[in-house]
Amino acid sequence: MVKQRTLTNVITGTGVGLHTGVKVCLTLNPAPANTGVIFRRVDLEDVVEIPARVENVSNTTMSTTIESSGASVSTVEHLMSAFAGLGVDNVYVDVTAGEVPIMDGSAHPFVFLMESAGLENQNAPKKFIRVKKKVMVKEKDMWAKFEPHNGFKISFTIDFEQPVMKNSNQTVNIDFAGTSYKNSLSRARTFGFMSDLETLHEAGLAQGASYHNAIVMTDFHVLNEDQLRYNDECVRHKALDAVGDIYLLGHSVIGAFSAYKSGHYLNNLLLQELQANESAWELVEFDDYEQVPDTLVRPALGTA
Secondary structure (H helix, E strand, C coil): CCEEEEECCCEEEEEEECCCCCEEEEEEEECCCCCCEEEEECCCCCCEEEECCHHHEEECCCCCEEEECCEEEECCHHHHHHHHHHCCCCEEEEECCCECECCCCCCHHHHHHHHHHCEEEEEEECCEEEECCCEEEEECCEEEEEECCCEEEEEEECCCCCHHHHCCCCEEEEECCCCCHHHHCCCCCCEEEHHHHHHHHHCCCCCCCCCCCCEEECCCCECCCCCCCCCCHHHHHHHHHHHHHHHHHCCEEEEEEEEECCCHHHHHHHHHHHHHCHHHEEEECCCCHHHCCECCCHHHHCCC
């Protein structure tokens, strides 16, 4: 059977929260089969566990926040994206503050941490969500949708008026039958404009933002010394975010996701719509690795 996956060893990393600016210690721990991804606020007098699930999303302003029993963890999307990309089903995520550290603004440091800790299969079947019918949500000119597809592919379009963005590709199409998450998405960093920084600070956001953890742009230039990692890095980061948001379904998806100008709010609305439409999806398992379609995690499953 195709098996669930967890970490082999405990591993720890530290950083600052993108929006809070607070120093955070992050510890990833192996978890038993059928646990799922569970965040734990270990800084609180009574540790609170927050399952990383759609129903626990409490805020989608500039990031995805999950909450349970009055405790929350924000900016979970990059770490969740890395879990999805490496096919990690079960893990305890201990944090010492209410935000996941931003690291370098991408998912790659989390991929590095997990690969350093090691990944191992567990004696329980891995479940996938297979999309059976088209599901779509819209708001103004923005939309996001799932469609049936025997694998996993993602199409994302952004539309920014700034010249620095208009001169780059604002659409990305990735079919994971032909590439890996690690190579195609994991290194894409979050981004922002200098002109928005004061407004964000006044709203209590982006307190920890810097050239070390975000692509910083004026209307005409990228200000980072190292410039861009991909020529379409900004739209690839939006796809990275979407992968993380989608993994709040609790399982890898067999299907196609596409979006136009979507963000955390619309992504989450789509997940809710899919869950509510029980005829549009099904849970499936596979007896053999060769039966698994070329999903997001297919290259990571191996043959063990």
